[in-house]
Amino acid sequence: MKMDCIRTTAAGLAVTLALCSPLVAQTATETDNDRLDNAWSDIIEGEGQLLSPTQYAALNNLAFQAAAARVCDGEKLDSEAFGKAVADILVDTETELTDNEHMQRNAAVLISFGTRYGLFVAEANGDNEKDFCAVATKLKAEPGKVPLFLK
Structure with missing residues (x-):
């Protein structure tokens, strides 16, 4: 059972790297010098399996862009779009939940x-800040199919 969870979550991370931030994936493989892999x-x-792989990808995208807004000079979040995207993840579940289960x-x-x-902020504040912020700037300029929350 544990391996199924690991495989599902690993698939979620793979989807994240593929869908949410091809720029982050490229940078991670080219300059993986200060990442917190462990x-x-x-x-x-x-x-x-709290979330689907697509939802984990969306959560990673949100966290990356929030970290970029926190760490990178000149980057700001579109708070309204960001809040809506978080709310969408919170309410999107296929399972019928009680009020208590929904709160949990x-x-x-x-x-x-x-x-x-926190992990993205930590990565960005290491020796990698310049690279991290360059990825955020490139994502902002060329988001492709990635939902953009940076303004």
């Missing part, structure tokens, strides 16, 4: 977002 592996392994799920999703945000 920390990412730990959170991915422990998450299970929302808390888990927000913790998952916060963990990702």
